[in-house]
Amino acid sequence: MITTKDYVVSELIKSDDYISGEALSSKLGISRAAINSAVKALRLEGYDIESSTRKGYSLKSNPDVLSVGEMLAYLPAERLDKVIVLDETDSTNKVLKDMGSDGAPEGTIVIADCQLKGRGRLGRSFLSPHGKGIYFSYLVRPKSRIDEISTITAWTAVAISNAINNVFGVKPDIKWVNDLLINKKKICGILTELSLETESGHIDNIVIGIGINVNHDPEDFPEELRDIASSISFECKKHESRSKLASEMVKEMDKLVECWADGKEIYLNQYRENCINIGRDVACVNIHGEGNPRPGKAIGINDDFSIRIEFEDGSVENLSSGEVSVRGLYGYV
Numbered sequence: 001m002i003t004t005k006d007y008v009v010s011e012l013i014k015s016d017d018y019i020s021g022e023a024l025s026s027k028l029g030i031s032r033a034a035i036n037s038a039v040k041a042l043r044l045e046g047y048d049i050e051s052s053t054r055k056g057y058s059l060k061s062n063p064d065v066l067s068v069g070e071m072l073a074y075l076p077a078e079r080l081d082k083v084i085v086l087d088e089t090d091s092t093n094k095v096l097k098d099m100g101s102d103g104a105p106e107g108t109i110v111i112a113d114c115q116l117k118g119r120g121r122l123g124r125s126f127l128s129p130h131g132k133g134i135y136f137s138y139l140v141r142p143k144s145r146i147d148e149i150s151t152i153t154a155w156t157a158v159a160i161s162n163a164i165n166n167v168f169g170v171k172p173d174i175k176w177v178n179d180l181l182i183n184k185k186k187i188c189g190i191l192t193e194l195s196l197e198t199e200s201g202h203i204d205n206i207v208i209g210i211g212i213n214v215n216h217d218p219e220d221f222p223e224e225l226r227d228i229a230s231s232i233s234f235e236c237k238k239h240e241s242r243s244k245l246a247s248e249m250v251k252e253m254d255k256l257v258e259c260w261a262d263g264k265e266i267y268l269n270q271y272r273e274n275c276i277n278i279g280r281d282v283a284c285v286n287i288h289g290e291g292n293p294r295p296g297k298a299i300g301i302n303d304d305f306s307i308r309i310e311f312e313d314g315s316v317e318n319l320s321s322g323e324v325s326v327r328g329l330y331g332y333v
């Protein structure tokens with residue numbers, strides 16, 4: 001539920017200048033006293049709000065928090081009805097999967113500031129400390145066949161790359177099939193989990209989980225990951241509000257779902273433009289990392305988002321993300 005404090009903080013963020021208590025009160029339809037106590041509460045949370053008897057309130061700086069109030073500065077209140085922001089949870093994918101089986105509608109989103117058991121691909125964990133990243137899960141109820149749905153993760157890589165570009169002005173590269181990189185270091189991972197109807201075998205829902213490293217410093221990663229993982233702020237030398245980025249993610253994911261599955265050209269073209277593997281040497285390994293890596297060169301992305309590899313013996317194969325992962329970028333193995 002959106003509170004008075006949420007409305008006040010969103011108006012303060014939206015306003016470039018001072019905004020009077022009277023203007024706030026009439027815009028929001030709440031008393032001056034309620035505005036005063038919201039401002040007081042926000043100051044206690046670390047918001048630097050200047051007040052002048054003549055001009056009213058002005059927001060000088062804000063803590064970098066993920067909150068419905070801040071997101072309200074960028075999204076309509078009705079959209080936020082289906083957005084849940086948690087301080088801490090085990091895994092946003094797990095929470096949303098449970099909500100999905102209880103009938104939550106398409107477009108429901110769970111966001112957390114911290115995950116205690118963040119899930120990564122292939123049973124790995126995903127580092128999700130407090131105050132650093134965005135851990136975001138989006139529920140879709142697609143009317144698609146299972147073989148069509150696997151490409152939604154690649155579409156998501158494009159959507160999230162756009163969201164990051166909209167806020168930071170930097171377009172991350174896509175490492176096939178769905179990692180986002182800046183300066184060849186991973187700043188975002190995506191994990192899509194599917195729930196099937198047991199009787200019919202049809203898709204009941206899918207949960208698209210997106211983890212973005214926004215503010216991490218190198219010390220926040222275990223030593224063995226420091227060469228391959230980083231954060232947007234560290235790589236771009238720039239700070240932006242996580243709530244603003246989370247709001248852009250909502251907009252871009254809503255657009256994706258609206259385009260699904262007819263708008264494939266747009267996503268495929270952008271994927272091809274941003275895929276960093278193309279034209280580079282790669283080593284293909286099976287998805288469990290077992291066996292000898294097969295050296296080759298990535299020469300294209302096919303219409304089904306599989307990757308075309310030319311091997312050293314001249315043979316060309318189309319490989320899907322269920323079969324292999326590719327390695328071989330400098331700084332990102």
Ligand code: BTN
Binds near residue numbers: 211
């Ligand atoms: C990967 O790169 O291995 C995928 C990582 C996906 C992490 C996100 S964070 C939000 C969502 N909840 C989870 O538990 N995992 C995904």
